[in-house]
Amino acid sequence: MKRNNFIERSLVGTLVFLKESVFSDDYAARRAFLQGLDPRCKLAAILMLLLAVMFSRNIYFLAGMYALCLLLAVSSSIRLGFFLKRTWVFIPLFSLFIAVPAIFEVFTPGQAVARLQLFGLSLTITRQGLASAGFFFIRVLTSVSLCVLLVLTTRHYALLKALRFFKIPQVFVMTAGMCYRYIYLFIEIIENTYLAIKSRVGTVPSTKKGQMVVAWNIGGLWQRSYTLHNQVYSAMVSRGYTGEPRDMNEFSAAGIDFLWLGTAFLILGLSLWQTYYLN
Amino acid sequence: MADVLFKLKNVHFSYLGRIPALCGVDLTVAKGSRIAVIGANGSGKSTLLQMLDGLIFPDQGTIRAFGTELKESVFCDEDFSANFRKRVGLVFQNPDVQLFCPTVKEDILFGPLQLELERKKIEERFAYLVEALSIQGLLERPPHQLSIGEKRKVAIASVLIMDPEVLILDEPTAGLDPLTTRHIIDLLCDPSSEKTLITSTHDLHIVEEISDVVYVFGQDKRIVASGEPEKILKDEDLLRQNNLVHIHRHRHEDKTHAHPHLHIEHHG
Numbered sequence: 001m002k003r004n005n006f007i008e009r010s011l012v013g014t015l016v017f018l019k020e021s022v023f024s025d026d027y028a029a030r031r032a033f034l035q036g037l038d039p040r041c042k043l044a045a046i047l048m049l050l051l052a053v054m055f056s057r058n059i060y061f062l063a064g065m066y067a068l069c070l071l072l073a074v075s076s077s078i079r080l081g082f083f084l085k086r087t088w089v090f091i092p093l094f095s096l097f098i099a100v101p102a103i104f105e106v107f108t109p110g111q112a113v114a115r116l117q118l119f120g121l122s123l124t125i126t127r128q129g130l131a132s133a134g135f136f137f138i139r140v141l142t143s144v145s146l147c148v149l150l151v152l153t154t155r156h157y158a159l160l161k162a163l164r165f166f167k168i169p170q171v172f173v174m175t176a177g178m179c180y181r182y183i184y185l186f187i188e189i190i191e192n193t194y195l196a197i198k199s200r201v202g203t204v205p206s207t208k209k210g211q212m213v214v215a216w217n218i219g220g221l222w223q224r225s226y227t228l229h230n231q232v233y234s235a236m237v238s239r240g241y242t243g244e245p246r247d248m249n250e251f252s253a254a255g256i257d258f259l260w261l262g263t264a265f266l267i268l269g270l271s272l273w274q275t276y277y278l279n
Numbered sequence: 280m281a282d283v284l285f286k287l288k289n290v291h292f293s294y295l296g297r298i299p300a301l302c303g304v305d306l307t308v309a310k311g312s313r314i315a316v317i318g319a320n321g322s323g324k325s326t327l328l329q330m331l332d333g334l335i336f337p338d339q340g341t342i343r344a345f346g347t348e349l350k351e352s353v354f355c356d357e358d359f360s361a362n363f364r365k366r367v368g369l370v371f372q373n374p375d376v377q378l379f380c381p382t383v384k385e386d387i388l389f390g391p392l393q394l395e396l397e398r399k400k401i402e403e404r405f406a407y408l409v410e411a412l413s414i415q416g417l418l419e420r421p422p423h424q425l426s427i428g429e430k431r432k433v434a435i436a437s438v439l440i441m442d443p444e445v446l447i448l449d450e451p452t453a454g455l456d457p458l459t460t461r462h463i464i465d466l467l468c469d470p471s472s473e474k475t476l477i478t479s480t481h482d483l484h485i486v487e488e489i490s491d492v493v494y495v496f497g498q499d500k501r502i503v504a505s506g507e508p509e510k511i512l513k514d515e516d517l518l519r520q521n522n523l524v525h526i527h528r529h530r531h532e533d534k535t536h537a538h539p540h541l542h543i544e545h546h547g
Binding site: 178241 | 329332334357360361364365368369371373375376377378379380381382385388389390392393394395421422423437438441
């Protein structure tokens with residue numbers, strides 16, 4: 001019974017997480033620093049900052065970049081607790097697990113700083129190992145933070161339209177936008193189907209049955225998505241779509257946007273200068 | 280003859296080559312006419328409307344629009360295709376199918392931008408429709424967050440903005456509350472408009488208002504009757520045979536009785 005509840009909780013939890021994380025534009029709608037920037041300039045600046053993080057080999061520089069992310073989050077009216085939860089869950093934790101072996105002498109020989117006895121094995125932690133693991137971790141954390149900032153403070157359609165400015169093919173941008181829109185519809189279908197099954201059969205009596213219900217749901221959804229795909233295409237053709245979608249460009253950049261772009265450019269320059277000239 | 284926009288002759292169509300949807304349909308649509316297509320679920324109404332919009336083509340028989348026989352090949356001609364799409368607009372039954380853009384505003388503007396209509400004209404039509412449909416507050420919202428009534432209004436706006444000569448509507452009032460239905464019908468039945476209106480509906484309340492001619496589709500996927508709305512709506516047997524009659528059940532003290540509800544009784 002508990003395992004069956006696990007299926008239900010997983011299904012409901014996944015849907016709630018998707019709705020809250022992917023479709024919520026609460027932060028993007030606020031009036032604050034990053035939200036007020038032109039999406040094209042914001043995207044270009046974030047890309048430059050990401051490059052700066054990727055090229056840098058200085059841990060203090062990376063720590064500074066992470067501090068900048070936190071500062072940007074606060075100045076963009078993003079609750080710090082929410083931001084840390086979004087950035088620390090999954091990717092940085094995952095990368096930490098990847099980086100952990102690197103702290104041991106087996107993988108990174110160097111100056112010993114501590115010894116551990118684990119399952120009868122004697123493991124030595126090296127200073128060089130700690131440095132490379134920390135370096136890897138903070139680089140991932142900062143990169144993820146920058147991406148989360150971009151996504152949280154930009155309405156998804158503005159972000160997609162900004163991609164067009166960088167010559168990403170319109171078909172790709174439009175397909176991404178439609179995926180976003182229809183994932184929501186499919187989530188609703190899954191929720192309603194699950195509720196309909198529950199209302200008819202009550203609590204699913206066994207895990208095996210529960211798995212079967214999930215499988216039916218997936219099968220049904222696949223069929224619906226196939227039908228929907230044909231209908232949506234017809235609706236597009238009906239309104240004159242011939243394969244190359246056209247849209248309106250309504251962006252406008254102001255002085256603050258160029259200032260922000262220039263700052264990001266300077267930071268990238270600083271990173272490159274540190275990496276290739278100073279060292 | 281010059282006023283005929285569409286002419287269908289013995290049109291047959293089936294899905295996947297084995298599920299019949301239209302079985303010998305003959306229909307003529309004159310310029311400026313207002314046609315209602317009524318019939319039970321699965322009688323072929325939506326298929327007919329999609330065929331009139333040049334989205335599907337007959338397996339047998341012919342369909343002519345604006346003097347040209349509609350075939351898949353004629354839509355390969357970009358000029359014909361663009362011209363046809365400018366002249367004919369279809370509002371789909373399911374607004375979720377029609378609203379695929381990230382925001383309501385982009386969805387409304389999708390059609391005229393694809394058809395490269397004049398910017399000034401697009402802006403004027405856009406402003407008019409936003410006002411007429413009272414959707415100012417929806418423009419920056421994603422369509423998936425709207426109610427069914429709001430979605431339907433936006434879907435209608437997304438077609439009306441192209442100002443098509445022929446407006447095809449597939450169950451435009453399905454699932455709407457009475458007041459929203461009223462609002463949409465008022466907008467569509469603008470007396471000053473010279474548009475040709477082809478509407479499929481189950482809602483017999485609106486048939487008289489939206490049409491001069493009614494075609495009734497039977498379960499055998501063909502037209503079983505046609506005529507003026509008054510005549511069709513009075514034919515109780517015809518409506519009953521085609522699952523279109525509304526049966527109302529009442530309770531009078533300790534007795535319950537049922538009777539059909541006709542939609543033109545108040546004219547009697």
